[in-house]
Amino acid sequence: MFSWDLLANAVVAGLLLGGFYAAVSLGISLIFGLLDIANIAQPAFVIVGSYAAYVLHDAYGFDPILTGILLTPVFYLLGALVYRIYYASFERRGDEALRGLVFFFGLLFIIEVSLSIKYGVDYRLVQTGYLSRSIDLGGVGIAFRYLVPCLIGVAMTAALYLFLGRTFYGRAIMAVSQDQAALRLMGADPIHIKTIAFGIGIAAASLAGALLISIAPVIPSTDRDYIGRMFAITVLGGMGSIAGTLVAAMILGVVESLMATFFGPSWSLAVSFGILLAALAVRPAGLFGR
């Protein structure tokens, strides 16, 4: 007997999860989609955000999401620094493709190992009063633990969308992704603009990490589960399209949730890989591709 209740619950849970996935993927959408920098260390920065929220919550009882927001300037500077190293070592020499990729892979590994040396491989979770509540809407349960991250994810998407479309620096980032040489001719420094964009991408990881550790327990190697998801969302959404990122994240969330409900949670990881392959095979430009 097919249960409509189960289906409705799965779809709602998927949409909520999708909003959170959008928060996680915005950074890579900006860095990989727009700047074309294959930063596969992005999920590791998200995990750093998670552990920062965990440590500050554990020591001083700080709210995880507030911590995530307050730490964005620190992550921004970290991102700017990483980009400068990347630029000086690879982009300027013109061999960013292969060695740049290896650089970020090494960075991912260093972050992961450092975290497991410092904090061990125990699962960590941050629980707060308001996040453990839930509401019931006609048989469909909505946990605040998922609702809050989803809403923040949607808000982050909207903020980034407005920033890129309406502000001077946002438009400059769009310009640098389209034609770097032309931007230089207009008197703007593309490296400066890219540093800002990369910094914002990493800053997004701070908040995404805080959301992640509020939703589910985190270990240092959790980052690997998100590599496939992030890139699947970015490609499906259409490289660099911010609205596309949100839609693709929702699709991935719903498909994963349906898989988990009807086939078992251990298969949901395979979904992102399947979507990534399908998107690249059928429509490489993505849903909202340019």
Place this chain on the structure above:
Amino acid sequence: MGRTVPALLVGLAVIAAGIVLALVRVNPYFYFAGYVILQFVVIATAWNILGGYGGYVNFGTPAFFALGAYTAVVLIRSLKAPLPVLIVAGGLVAALLGLGIGYLTLRLRGVFFSIATLALSVVLQTIIMNWEYVGGSRGLSILRPSGPPFGNYGVFLFTVMLGLAVVAVMTARFIERSWIGRGLAALRDNEEAAECMGVPTLRLKLFATTVSGFLLGVAGAPFPYYVTFIEPNSAFALDYAVNALAMPMIGGTTSWIGPIIGAVLLGTAQQVAIVTISSELNLLIVGVVLVGFVVVAPEGILGLVRRLRTR
């Protein structure tokens, strides 16, 4: 091909030296650590055939390695198959996966190819974790066969891995010096241009991914007997992916000797670090050395030597 015969002789001499070493019976830890280093020679050499010669960065080394290991587990459980059969079968199954990712290169190039191989590793691990016959996520104990040559199974595995390392390096050297190696170098530098010049890029890529996959599977096949307890987290460890690319990068990716230099240096350093410091810190060293090399010396040790010579 004039230098093939001397190279074969050197290879045989290395194997003979290994057998002598096995008969002499030094400290057992030597064979234990030596096995790991030789295993990394095979892995690094195999990775380099695709990554160094062809320019396709494979992050999915653990998938191929573990596929070889788990093929061996299935054959041990079902047929009690002897080690040579395990090695060939493990290699063939991994080669099949290699052929598969070879066809993937039709659609996925550069970064996308690398991400797909990484995701592949995650998916394969998920499947193994759900497969109870091979131990699932809890793992499985493997009994070593009794009465091995040299009277000790660890010593025997050491000589087997030495033989595999010689075969892997010979294969890489042969590919590098034949038209296949030149074709791969051409498509590494510019795939479109190579295609236009009549280089059969697809066939070359399929060849490289298949051979690379085969050798990675071969490296993994004796793994169940080496560890005697196999579980997905150790067979699919990200360490293999990082080491597989760190070692050629450190040694130098354009020559067969680069992965050997990298594997021996980094492998030995790790073995020393495991004993003297801690097993997690030794992984950190690998990561830092890898990033340091790609930033400061992108051509690896071979590149540094070449630069010193021309000066």
